[in-house]
Amino acid sequence: MPKPAHRRITIVDVARHAQVSTTAVSKVLRNAYGASPAMRAKVQQAIDELGYRPSAAARGLRGQTYTIGVMIPELRNLFFADILDGITAQLGDTAYQVLLAPGCNGEKEEARVIEAMIDRSMDGLVLIAPVSSRTRLNNVARSVPTVVVGRHGSSTAYDTVTDDDVAGAALVVEHLAGLGHRRIAHIEHHETDPVRLLEMPNAQRANGYRDAMREHGLADQIDIASTSYTHQGGYLGAKQLLSRDQRPTAIFAGADVVALGALEAISEAGLSVPGDVSVVGYDNSALAAFGPISLTSVDQDGRQMGANAARLLVDRIADRDRRTAHVKLSPTLVVRRTTAGPARAAAPRPAPDPAATRTPTDG
Amino acid sequence: MPKPAHRRITIVDVARHAQVSTTAVSKVLRNAYGASPAMRAKVQQAIDELGYRPSAAARGLRGQTYTIGVMIPELRNLFFADILDGITAQLGDTAYQVLLAPGCNGEKEEARVIEAMIDRSMDGLVLIAPVSSRTRLNNVARSVPTVVVGRHGSSTAYDTVTDDDVAGAALVVEHLAGLGHRRIAHIEHHETDPVRLLEMPNAQRANGYRDAMREHGLADQIDIASTSYTHQGGYLGAKQLLSRDQRPTAIFAGADVVALGALEAISEAGLSVPGDVSVVGYDNSALAAFGPISLTSVDQDGRQMGANAARLLVDRIADRDRRTAHVKLSPTLVVRRTTAGPARAAAPRPAPDPAATRTPTDG
DNA sequence: TGTGGCATGGGTAACGTTTTCCACGATGTT
DNA sequence: AACATCGTGGAAAACGTTACCCATGCCACA
Numbered sequence: 001m002p003k004p005a006h007r008r009i010t011i012v013d014v015a016r017h018a019q020v021s022t023t024a025v026s027k028v029l030r031n032a033y034g035a036s037p038a039m040r041a042k043v044q045q046a047i048d049e050l051g052y053r054p055s056a057a058a059r060g061l062r063g064q065t066y067t068i069g070v071m072i073p074e075l076r077n078l079f080f081a082d083i084l085d086g087i088t089a090q091l092g093d094t095a096y097q098v099l100l101a102p103g104c105n106g107e108k109e110e111a112r113v114i115e116a117m118i119d120r121s122m123d124g125l126v127l128i129a130p131v132s133s134r135t136r137l138n139n140v141a142r143s144v145p146t147v148v149v150g151r152h153g154s155s156t157a158y159d160t161v162t163d164d165d166v167a168g169a170a171l172v173v174e175h176l177a178g179l180g181h182r183r184i185a186h187i188e189h190h191e192t193d194p195v196r197l198l199e200m201p202n203a204q205r206a207n208g209y210r211d212a213m214r215e216h217g218l219a220d221q222i223d224i225a226s227t228s229y230t231h232q233g234g235y236l237g238a239k240q241l242l243s244r245d246q247r248p249t250a251i252f253a254g255a256d257v258v259a260l261g262a263l264e265a266i267s268e269a270g271l272s273v274p275g276d277v278s279v280v281g282y283d284n285s286a287l288a289a290f291g292p293i294s295l296t297s298v299d300q301d302g303r304q305m306g307a308n309a310a311r312l313l314v315d316r317i318a319d320r321d322r323r324t325a326h327v328k329l330s331p332t333l334v335v336r337r338t339t340a341g342p343a344r345a346a347a348p349r350p351a352p353d354p355a356a357t358r359t360p361t362d363g
Numbered sequence: 364m365p366k367p368a369h370r371r372i373t374i375v376d377v378a379r380h381a382q383v384s385t386t387a388v389s390k391v392l393r394n395a396y397g398a399s400p401a402m403r404a405k406v407q408q409a410i411d412e413l414g415y416r417p418s419a420a421a422r423g424l425r426g427q428t429y430t431i432g433v434m435i436p437e438l439r440n441l442f443f444a445d446i447l448d449g450i451t452a453q454l455g456d457t458a459y460q461v462l463l464a465p466g467c468n469g470e471k472e473e474a475r476v477i478e479a480m481i482d483r484s485m486d487g488l489v490l491i492a493p494v495s496s497r498t499r500l501n502n503v504a505r506s507v508p509t510v511v512v513g514r515h516g517s518s519t520a521y522d523t524v525t526d527d528d529v530a531g532a533a534l535v536v537e538h539l540a541g542l543g544h545r546r547i548a549h550i551e552h553h554e555t556d557p558v559r560l561l562e563m564p565n566a567q568r569a570n571g572y573r574d575a576m577r578e579h580g581l582a583d584q585i586d587i588a589s590t591s592y593t594h595q596g597g598y599l600g601a602k603q604l605l606s607r608d609q610r611p612t613a614i615f616a617g618a619d620v621v622a623l624g625a626l627e628a629i630s631e632a633g634l635s636v637p638g639d640v641s642v643v644g645y646d647n648s649a650l651a652a653f654g655p656i657s658l659t660s661v662d663q664d665g666r667q668m669g670a671n672a673a674r675l676l677v678d679r680i681a682d683r684d685r686r687t688a689h690v691k692l693s694p695t696l697v698v699r700r701t702t703a704g705p706a707r708a709a710a711p712r713p714a715p716d717p718a719a720t721r722t723p724t725d726g
Numbered sequence: 727t728g729t730g731g732c733a734t735g736g737g738t739a740a741c742g743t744t745t746t747c748c749a750c751g752a753t754g755t756t
Numbered sequence: 757a758a759c760a761t762c763g764t765g766g767a768a769a770a771c772g773t774t775a776c777c778c779a780t781g782c783c784a785c786a
Binding site: 008010011012022023026027029030032054055057058059060061062063064 | 741742743744745
């Protein structure tokens with residue numbers, strides 16, 4: 001044979017080969033009710049012998065596509081990659097296939113991508129840190145099962161999975177205050193939109209910072225540089241903070257990249273870390289764990305968030321009318337080498353290597 | 364209106380609303396031949412008024428799905444993200460939507476993912492650094508237009524886009540030899556499979572290294588540590604190389620992560636970079652560019668590779684029988700602060716601040 | 727007045743699955 | 757014995773789009 005340009009095997013071929021109806025084959029494929037064990041075996045054998053694979057396009061026309069779409073705003077963000085790992089791990093033994101839609105930074109792009117996923121009749125959507133309006137999200141959720149990850153604010157249309165950013169910020173303040181710091185500053189991502197001010201993690205972190213400062217009797221020390229969650233934002237924010245009359249002894253950056261920018265500004269100012277200034281990040285990304293950087297950071301078990309999202313989504317696909325659920329996970333603080341007691345502190349402790357330092361190999 | 368639970372608008376609705384046939388609407392949708400400008404306008408208006416969006420599932424059953432699948436073996440690899448950016452940028456103004464399939468490290472996983480994409484009747488596939496056998500790739504390419512990125516070896520069934528890894532390795536050796544180095548060692552990703560030995564970039568880099576060393580009259584200095592392209596691989600490889608009787612004055616790591624591992628091993632051995640040992644990476648990832656690391660590295664324009672891949676794929680979708688094309692791009696070397704002349708060279712330079720120490724320096 | 731080509735529009739049969747409904751025999755119940 | 761029930765299997769109608777082919781009207785040309 002030269003090149004048969006194989007016509008794809010269809011359910012009809014399988015049915016003929018097993019000498020049953022296509023209905024029967026379909027039932028076996030979907031584990032549906034109404035097929036005896038004998039039938040199941042017979043059909044399964046035909047499927048295996050012919051190497052049959054169902055066409056998702058055809059399935060989508062009537063039933064499910066067994067496809068779950070995940071929207072990721074930024075592929076380079078390692079935290080998002082962790083979430084994705086959690087999703088795929090949770091979905092590993094199911095029939096669902098995960099597909100990612102890349103390149104959706106900005107509301108317009110995001111809308112386009114979500115539409116594209118709906119057009120492709122995906123069975124469910126996981127939206128990671130979406131920026132769309134609440135109304136829009138509700139509309140989306142009404143037309144397809146949806147789980148929103150990393151955005152606060154509960155809805156009756158979609159499930160959510162978040163990390164407790166307020167608690168994360170509190171962990172940071174607590175850690176620093178426990179080390180003896182009082183002038184603890186924060187670099188936040190500037191936000192004006194009133195809804196986002198409530199729902200976006202960055203705003204929650206800033207709120208958590210304020211609350212925790214007050215709780216530790218440091219209300220008068222609250223000092224926030226409002227820039228953006230970028231390397232440059234960290235650099236500029238730290239510069240701003242360091243130029244204060246009384247400069248902070250500790251900086252809580254709202255994200256790891258921000259902390260890296262801050263580190264550069266601090267070093268540029270001729271100061272040392274953690275000798276003169278302690279620095280804490282957020283996300284516990286691979287960068288934070290990297291030996292030479294060794295950044296104290298808040299860890300948000302991304303894998304578990306992803307796993308929860310996947311579980312909720314599969315549940316909702318099975319029962320579209322169940323009540324919405326809102327999972328909030330607790331972060332932990334990973335102490336590394338960018339935090340220590342303030343220079344002017346009483347106890348002249350020899351800076352001990354914190355327990356969280358890692359061997360070079362598990363970076 | 365309470366909650367209509369909107370039935371999706373179909374092509375029939377549009378046809379009725381515009382008072383034409385579904386065939387006409389379909390022609391307008393696909394920019395197909397046989398529709399007058401007047402017809403186009405009328406139908407387009409109906410589409411806009413009704414907010415109609417075609418169902419990809421239904422389309423896939425007869426024609427195209429306007430979906431392009433990209434297989435990425437490792438999301439965390441920033442170089443792959445660049446490639447993806449190039450693909451989406453090139454496809455930006457077309458009707459195609461890019462979808463990513465994650466979690467395909469390993470031959471088995473890769474096969475599963477590729478099958479999944481074919482099942483979903485994608486119009487074309489971009490496979491980034493696939494590990495499947497040549498036969499398998501050919502089979503895939505026979506059933507769907509395919510472009511393979513980052514794997515050498517030409518095929519008559521699929522197009523390829525690669526970076527010239529041999530040239531890249533030569534750039535490194537040239538740079539180091541130009542600085543006066545003679546003992547230039549290499550850390551490679553171990554490979555035994557004969558096909559991969561020819562086709563995989565890592566093998567090509569090792570070959571390029573050997574060739575370049577010979578060309579520079581350094582054949583007797585060839586020294587390779589065979590580990591893996593991971594952080595740990597770099598750490599162990601460097602440890603191995605540093606324990607040689609005559610230790611190398613320069614290490615060419617086959618990838619940036621490998622270089623980072625090597626940096627840790629070097630620092631652990633009490634040596635400085637680039638004072639005692641120069642280090643070069645490959646990929647010019649964001650990590651390499653990061654100020655405190657500032658790693659000299661080979662840059663492979665990932666965006667351009669992606670753009671080329673997308674262009675080739677769209678071409679092939681349009682004409683499945685055209686000859687296969689094989690694009691090979693040239694890398695460049697980005698010199699940063701991890702390379703300098705060898706310590707025993709003539710000039711008694713004061714040891715500069717090695718980039719690998721923890722204190723952040725600049726941007 | 728035919729004849730052929732071209733531009734335009736539509737009718738209809740796919741495409742491969744799932745869903746809905748019905749038939750049939752076996753079994754249990756009154 | 758008559759009647760409901762259950763378990764199993766199949767026929768046929770969707771699902772929304774595109775491909776294929778034909779009908780029509782118009783024009784140019786012999």
